[in-house]
Amino acid sequence: MRPIRLLVPIVMLCVVPGSARAHEFWLSPSTYRPAAGEVVSVSMIVGTGFRGEVKPYAAPRTVRFVMRGARESDMSALSTNGDPVSARFRVAGGDGQLLAYESNFASIELGAHDFDAYLKLEGLDEVLAARARPGAAEGPGRERYARCPKTWIGSGQAERATAPVGLTMEIVPLADPAAVASLPVRVLFHGQPLVGALVRAWNRPLAGVSPVDPAARDSLGPLVQVRTDVHGEARLAVGRAGEWMVSAVHMEPSTDPAAADWQSWWASLTFARVAER
Amino acid sequence: MKRALVLLALLLARPASAHDQPYSYLDLRLGGAAIEGRVAAHVIDLAHESGLDADSLRDAGYLAREHGRVEGVFLRLMDVTAGGRRIRARPLRLEPVPDRKLVAMDFTAPASSSPIVARGPLFGYDPAHETYFNVFVDGKIRVQDLLTVDHRLSVYDVAAGVSIPAVVSRFLVEGVKHIFQGPDHIAFVVGLLLLGGGLRRLLKIVTAFTAAHSISLAAATLGLLQPPSRLVEPAIALSIVCIGIENLRHRPGMRDRRALLAFCFGLVHGFGFASVLRETGLPSGALGWSLASFNLGVEMGQAAIVLSLAPALAWVRSASARASWRVAFAGSWVIVCAGGYWFAERLLVR
Secondary structure, three states: OOHHHHHHHHHHHHHHHHHHHOOEEEEEEOOOOOOOOOEEEEEEEEEEOOEEEEEOOOHHHEEEEEEEOOOEEEHHHOOOOOOOOOEEEEOOOOOOEEEEEEEOOEEEEEOHHHHHHHHHHOOOHHHHHHHHOOOOOOOOEEEEEEEEEEEEEOOOOOHHHHOOOOOOEEEEEOOOOOOOOEEEEEEEEOOEEOOOOEEEEEEEOOOOOOOOOHHHOOOOOOOEEEEOOOOOEEEEEOOOOEEEEEEEEEEEEOOOOOOOOEEEEEEEEEEEEOOOO | OHHHHHHHHHHHOOOOOOOOOOEEEEEEEEOOOEEEEEEEEEHHHHHHHHOOOOHHHHOHHHHHHOHHHHHHHHHHHOEEEEOOEEOOOEEEEEEEEOOOOEEEEEEEEEOOOOOEEEEOOOOOOOOOOEEEEEEEEOOEEEEEEEEEOOEOEEEEOHHHHOOHHHHHHHHHHHHHHHHHHOHHHHHHHHHHHOOOOOHHHHHHHHHHHHHHHHHHHHHHHOOOOOOOHHHHHHHHHHHHHHHHHHHHHOOOOOOOOHHHHHHHHHHHHHHHHHHHHHHHOOOHHHHHHHHHHHHHHHHHHHHHHHHHHHHHHHHHHHHOHHHHHHHHHHHHHHHHHHHHHHHHHHHHHO
């Protein structure tokens, strides 16, 4: 056996847990400020702190992929399996456009230590406590996860952003995200406010120092971390200019124990703000 | 030793950007005379399998020098069967995909009417690997699948996947196009009409031609009789000469043999239609539909010629018998010359 064949499983032991932790999933448009008539392309990216890799569009994974502009469009009908650009559309006017995507479940299995570390990192304290209880299942974390990202492109016609789309889990801004420095959000799960969810927000400058290629960027830490209140709401300080990604995760025992022990939903919302005067 | 490997693993641990989302592509295009395919994979995965340098694989020159090893990897990992047998893929082109860390190989394989089964993912040892599997039929996407460790099999039933309305419309158009794109068939039909005649006679002539070419077209398409095109094409040209000569030698009171000639030469023209139909690419799952709709398209093309020319010739004849004779005489000579030219061209050039 060639030496490289011996090394590969070892390398993968290093890489796969790394990828398991690289789990934020967000929609990244080619521009947040399109001119009327401009074609905008939107990619899906998986990674951490704005550093990541483009995830090609996967038709079999898609539960819903819609754009809400002057009218609501089904983007899944226009997307092709494997295309690194998940959506392309021409902007009709200057008002805001909301894109929302939901995937079905994909499975992952992590070693007990890695799984607990990841639960801690994501603030999933209840799950962590459940695993620590006497008699709880020990061993690897068998999880299945779904993704629910949204992106707000442009500004104006705020109701397109503030009205829920109906994703299983979603972060709903309660104001035009591009227009306010203190953004109230409501986290919904099955249409109901999600209490105590950890909401985090990252920011990166759009011009100059931050590479366009997400794989070439440095991973950033979150600027905001706050838990939702009894109404499922949180207020985020997003006054800084640049691209913002707001993310929250919810995990609960799996309804299909044969497939996984836990099931989770990953919601995100990306938008951009221009500099404050 | 274990400690050394663990240490090595830690040293090799990479930042998240290296290749955390491993995926590959497998596209199959059906509907033509052969399966056209494209398989693509990340340079890191290919480097691992081939022992080549990952970064160098993005260089077209390096790739050209090492094409045998890379193609070998693709052919070994690509598990596509038709009717239970692995397809015999023949590499056509190998290239780095611009702006992406992928290498793609285009290939061709014999067409099959049996269900196509793709197994994956391509790099099955990697639990995170996903292969995007797409099947296109006549340019339209029919299968969009994702082969993963949890979903290793994708089946496309060629026969079931063929849309009958799509086949009918496609071959109907092909039939009409063939009549109007090939001047030899137009010349032959015009030659049959030049001497004119009543509606019943013209109907008899056209029906004879239709019946004959339908028989030979079906026979050739079903593989019962397939004379080589080096014989069929000159014979079609000769049929045009013959119909022109028949018109020129015809005198009032002589027996009208056009229906007989239309039937005999119609058999030859049918073999010509069949070769065009084969080149178009027959969907084996809907052979009957494609054959019938192509034939119908041919009839529609012929009907358009008859319906536009016959009334005009009838009008000339009603206006002046002499003018009608002159049109038939001149037209027949044009047809004889054109047929002769095509005959010589097809005999000499082929």
